[in-house]
Amino acid sequence: MNEKILRTLEFNKILLQLVEYAASELGAERIRRLRPSSSYEEVVHLQNETDEAAHVLRLKGHAPLSGIFPIYTHIKRSQIGGSLNPAELIKIASTIHAGRSMKRFIEELIEDNDLDIPILAEKAGQVGDLGPLEKSIKNAIDDGGEVLDSASHELRxxxxxxxxxxxxxxxxxxxxxxxxxxxxxxxxxxxxxxxxxxxxxxxxxxxxxxxxxxxxxxxxxxxxxxxxxxxxxxxxxxRELHVKEQTEIERILQELSGQVAEYADELFVLEKAVESLDFIFAKARFAKAMKATRPQVNNEGRIQLYKARHPLIPPDDVVANDITLGADYSTIVITGPNTGGKTITLKTVGLLTLMGQAGLQIPVSEGSEVSVFREVFADIGDEQSIEQSLSTFSSHMVNIVEILKQVDHESLVLFDELGAGTDPQEGSALAISILDDVYSRGARVIATTHYPELKAYAYNRKGVINASVEFNVETLRPTYRLLIGVPGRSNAFEISRRLGLSDDIITHAKSLIDTESNEVENMIASLERSRKEAEKDYEDARFYLRNAEKLHRDLQKQMAEFYERKQEMYEKAEKKAAEVVEKAKADAEEVMSSLRKMRLESGAKVKEHELIEARRRLDAAVPEIDKGTVPAKQSRQKRKLQPGDEVKILTIGQKGTLLEKTGGEEWQVQAGILKIKVKEKDMEFIQSEPKPEPKPLASVKGKDYHVSLELDIRGERYEDALHKVEKYIDDALLANYPRVSIIHGKGTGALRSGVAEFLKHHRSVKRIRLGEAGEGGSGVTIVEFK
Incomplete structure (x- = not known):
C-alpha cells in the first residue's frame, strides 16, 4: 500500500494506539512494521490469528507475556565469540522463561477447554526446550545482574x-x-x-x-x-583477590556466552515465536478495548459494514452507519452541504478496509464484510502545495491523475469533493467524466460532492447509487447518519428561515433558481419524506412479522411437546393402571385360595366351576387402553359460548379470546397476535379469574406479554448479546419453560462460545447442547432448565 494513502486515512494513528497494547519492544516493533496485505489468503490468516487470541482473552482475560526482550543482537555477538554481560544474559533467560510460560498456558488452554486454536498452538510449538540454558544463567546471575557466589567453586x-x-x-x-x-x-x-x-x-x-x-x-x-x-x-x-575475582567472572560470562551460542538457532526461533505471540495478543487486546468484531473477508470487492464506527472518534461522539458497496452497486455518490459528515464516511470505509486487510478486527456489528483490494486510493482534503504554487484544484488533479494511472477492478477509490475548486459547470462535468472512467474499469468507488448536477448522476447509470448525510433542520445540526439511495440537498432556505431571515427574501431567492433545480430539490424533499414513512412502515411490518413468525414457531413447538408429553402420560397411566389391576388380581387370588381352604375345611358347598367363573369375571374387569384416542375431559363445563369469552384451544393448548362466530360450529379466535378459526368441539370455556391488583413499585409484564421459545442474537455485539441472553433466561424461567433455544448463528463462533461459557455457570441451567440437524445445527444452542 502507498504510504501516503496510509497517512491520509490515518492508519498510522491506529498503529500508534495498537503499540500501547504490546507487552514488549519486540511486539511494538512488529506493530510499527504492520501494513495492510493485498493477499486474500494472508488476510484470512491474519484475521484467524487475531480471532484465536480474542477467544483466549474472552476465556482467560489475559496472556502471560511479561519478561520478553529483544535478544537477536546478543545471540549474534555470542556466535562470533563475544562475551555477554550479566544484564544481557538475564534478558535471554527472562525471554526463555516467558516463552515457556506462554507455551504451557496455550497447551493447558487446549487441553482443559478443548479449544481449536491451531495458529497459537503452532506458535507455542516453536518454543524449544531451553531449560538447561535458562537454569545455567539463573544459577550464575541474580535478577539484579550480579554474578552469584554459586556461579563457580573458585569464585566462592x-x-x-x-x-x-x-x-x-x-x-x-x-x-x-x-x-x-x-x-x-x-x-x-x-x-x-x-x-x-x-x-x-x-x-x-x-x-x-x-x-x-x-x-x-x-x-x-x-x-x-x-x-x-x-x-x-x-x-x-x-587488590589481588579483586583481580582474580574479575578474571573468574569474565571466565564465567564467557562460558555462559558460549552456551548461548550453542543454542543460537533455538533462541532465534524462540524470539520470533514470542514476538508473534505478543503481536497477535496485542491485536486482540486492542480489539477488545475498541469493542471490535471480526469481519468476514472476501475477494469479490464486496463491502458490508453494519453499525460501522470511525475508530479514532470517541465512542460517545461517533455515529454508527450501515455502509454497503460492491453487491448491487459499485459506486456511491454522496451529495449534500459541507460539515455534514461526508468526509468522515469516506475515511471510515477506507480506514476499516485497511484495518481489515492488516488483520485487525474493526468496530462494526457481527456479520460485516470487508474485501481485499490490491490498492486503496484516496484523494481527501486540501493537498495544496505552496512550494509548487499549486491551487487546491490543481493539487487534487495531480492526485487524481496518479490514481487514474493505476486504478483497476481490484481497487477501492475514495474521492472527496470531486471536481471542487474550479468553475462549477466545468467541475461537475469533470467529476462525471472521472466517475465514468473509474466505473468502467470495475473499481469500487465512493465520491463526495456538493455539485447539484451529480444528484441525477445515479439515476442514469446502472451500478451507481446516490447517498447523503442527514441534516436536522430543527436543530440546525447534521445527524451524521448516512442515507443510501437519497441524494442530499442544501437546506439553505430552511436553515436561513430558522435563523430569522425574512420570508420575502427567501421567496425572492427561490424565484431566482431555475425551474429544473427547483424540481430536483422538491424531488429530493419528497424522496426524504417517502423514505422516512417507508422506514417507519417497514420497521412496523418487520416487528409484526417477527412476532407472528415467533408465535407460529412457538405454537408448533408447543404442539409437538404436547403430543410428546401426551403419549408419555398415556404410557405412565397405562403402567399405573396395570399395576393396580395386577394387585387386585393378586388380592382376588388370595381370596379365592382362602375360599377353597374354607370349603375343604368346613365342607361348604361352593363348586369349583363357580370359583373359575368368578376369576374369569375378575380378569375381564381389566381395562384396555386405546392409545390412539384422547380421554374426554371429565369436568368440562357446559356453557353457551359468546364473543369475548376466554377459551382454551385443545388442539394446541393455547388460550384465546372469542371474536365472532364464522359458521355453524366454528369461531374466529384471537390467540396472541394471530387470528385463527377453531371448531367448538376443539375448545372449552375458561372461567375467568379476578385479576390481582398490581403491586406498587414492581415491574410487571402486560397481559399480552409473550416470552418466545427462542432468542435470536445474530448480528449483536458480543457484550450486548450476553446481556440479552441473561435477561431472556430470566424471562424464560418465569414462564416455566423447560427448554429454550438461543440462535447465535455459525459465523466466527465467538457468540456461540460466549453464550456457552455464560450458560455453563448459570445456576438454573441443567444442560446445554448444540442443535440437531433439524434444529439449526451449530448455529443454535438448546438450553434445558433444572
Missing part, C-alpha cells in the same frame, strides 16, 4: 577470602578511628574507599601521626585520605 573461594581480609582491614582501621586522639586528628570517624583501597580521613596538620600512603585530599586541602601502613599489605592482598 575468592569471595570468602576477600570477606575475611576485608574484616581484618576494618578491624585495624576501626581501632585507629577509635583511638584516644582520633576525634582531634581525624576529620570524621569513618572508614572510606579511595582507588579501591580502604582509607581514613586525616586532618592536614596531623599527617605525621598516621604514616602511610596518601590517596586523595579534600577540595579545600584540609583533609588527606590516608591508607595507614598497618593495612597496606592487607589492601594489596584485597
Amino acid at each position: 573461594n575468592i569471595r570468602q577470602q576477600k570477606r575475611r581480609i576485608e574484616n581484618r582491614v576494618r578491624e585495624k582501621l576501626e581501632s585507629l578511628i577509635r583511638g584516644r586522639n582520633a576525634q582531634k586528628m581525624l576529620s570524621d570517624a569513618i572508614i572510606t574507599i579511595r582507588n579501591e583501597r580502604y582509607v581514613i580521613p586525616v586532618k592536614q596538620e596531623y599527617r605525621s601521626n598516621y604514616p602511610g600512603i596518601v590517596h586523595d585530599q579534600s577540595s579545600s586541602g584540609q583533609t588527606l585520605f590516608i591508607e595507614p601502613q598497618a593495612v597496606v599489605e592487607l589492601n594489596n592482598e584485597l
Whole structure:
C-alpha cells in the first residue's frame, strides 16, 4: 500500500494506539512494521490469528507475556565469540522463561477447554526446550545482574577470602578511628574507599601521626585520605583477590556466552515465536478495548459494514452507519452541504478496509464484510502545495491523475469533493467524466460532492447509487447518519428561515433558481419524506412479522411437546393402571385360595366351576387402553359460548379470546397476535379469574406479554448479546419453560462460545447442547432448565 494513502486515512494513528497494547519492544516493533496485505489468503490468516487470541482473552482475560526482550543482537555477538554481560544474559533467560510460560498456558488452554486454536498452538510449538540454558544463567546471575557466589567453586573461594581480609582491614582501621586522639586528628570517624583501597580521613596538620600512603585530599586541602601502613599489605592482598575475582567472572560470562551460542538457532526461533505471540495478543487486546468484531473477508470487492464506527472518534461522539458497496452497486455518490459528515464516511470505509486487510478486527456489528483490494486510493482534503504554487484544484488533479494511472477492478477509490475548486459547470462535468472512467474499469468507488448536477448522476447509470448525510433542520445540526439511495440537498432556505431571515427574501431567492433545480430539490424533499414513512412502515411490518413468525414457531413447538408429553402420560397411566389391576388380581387370588381352604375345611358347598367363573369375571374387569384416542375431559363445563369469552384451544393448548362466530360450529379466535378459526368441539370455556391488583413499585409484564421459545442474537455485539441472553433466561424461567433455544448463528463462533461459557455457570441451567440437524445445527444452542 502507498504510504501516503496510509497517512491520509490515518492508519498510522491506529498503529500508534495498537503499540500501547504490546507487552514488549519486540511486539511494538512488529506493530510499527504492520501494513495492510493485498493477499486474500494472508488476510484470512491474519484475521484467524487475531480471532484465536480474542477467544483466549474472552476465556482467560489475559496472556502471560511479561519478561520478553529483544535478544537477536546478543545471540549474534555470542556466535562470533563475544562475551555477554550479566544484564544481557538475564534478558535471554527472562525471554526463555516467558516463552515457556506462554507455551504451557496455550497447551493447558487446549487441553482443559478443548479449544481449536491451531495458529497459537503452532506458535507455542516453536518454543524449544531451553531449560538447561535458562537454569545455567539463573544459577550464575541474580535478577539484579550480579554474578552469584554459586556461579563457580573458585569464585566462592575468592569471595570468602576477600570477606575475611576485608574484616581484618576494618578491624585495624576501626581501632585507629577509635583511638584516644582520633576525634582531634581525624576529620570524621569513618572508614572510606579511595582507588579501591580502604582509607581514613586525616586532618592536614596531623599527617605525621598516621604514616602511610596518601590517596586523595579534600577540595579545600584540609583533609588527606590516608591508607595507614598497618593495612597496606592487607589492601594489596584485597587488590589481588579483586583481580582474580574479575578474571573468574569474565571466565564465567564467557562460558555462559558460549552456551548461548550453542543454542543460537533455538533462541532465534524462540524470539520470533514470542514476538508473534505478543503481536497477535496485542491485536486482540486492542480489539477488545475498541469493542471490535471480526469481519468476514472476501475477494469479490464486496463491502458490508453494519453499525460501522470511525475508530479514532470517541465512542460517545461517533455515529454508527450501515455502509454497503460492491453487491448491487459499485459506486456511491454522496451529495449534500459541507460539515455534514461526508468526509468522515469516506475515511471510515477506507480506514476499516485497511484495518481489515492488516488483520485487525474493526468496530462494526457481527456479520460485516470487508474485501481485499490490491490498492486503496484516496484523494481527501486540501493537498495544496505552496512550494509548487499549486491551487487546491490543481493539487487534487495531480492526485487524481496518479490514481487514474493505476486504478483497476481490484481497487477501492475514495474521492472527496470531486471536481471542487474550479468553475462549477466545468467541475461537475469533470467529476462525471472521472466517475465514468473509474466505473468502467470495475473499481469500487465512493465520491463526495456538493455539485447539484451529480444528484441525477445515479439515476442514469446502472451500478451507481446516490447517498447523503442527514441534516436536522430543527436543530440546525447534521445527524451524521448516512442515507443510501437519497441524494442530499442544501437546506439553505430552511436553515436561513430558522435563523430569522425574512420570508420575502427567501421567496425572492427561490424565484431566482431555475425551474429544473427547483424540481430536483422538491424531488429530493419528497424522496426524504417517502423514505422516512417507508422506514417507519417497514420497521412496523418487520416487528409484526417477527412476532407472528415467533408465535407460529412457538405454537408448533408447543404442539409437538404436547403430543410428546401426551403419549408419555398415556404410557405412565397405562403402567399405573396395570399395576393396580395386577394387585387386585393378586388380592382376588388370595381370596379365592382362602375360599377353597374354607370349603375343604368346613365342607361348604361352593363348586369349583363357580370359583373359575368368578376369576374369569375378575380378569375381564381389566381395562384396555386405546392409545390412539384422547380421554374426554371429565369436568368440562357446559356453557353457551359468546364473543369475548376466554377459551382454551385443545388442539394446541393455547388460550384465546372469542371474536365472532364464522359458521355453524366454528369461531374466529384471537390467540396472541394471530387470528385463527377453531371448531367448538376443539375448545372449552375458561372461567375467568379476578385479576390481582398490581403491586406498587414492581415491574410487571402486560397481559399480552409473550416470552418466545427462542432468542435470536445474530448480528449483536458480543457484550450486548450476553446481556440479552441473561435477561431472556430470566424471562424464560418465569414462564416455566423447560427448554429454550438461543440462535447465535455459525459465523466466527465467538457468540456461540460466549453464550456457552455464560450458560455453563448459570445456576438454573441443567444442560446445554448444540442443535440437531433439524434444529439449526451449530448455529443454535438448546438450553434445558433444572
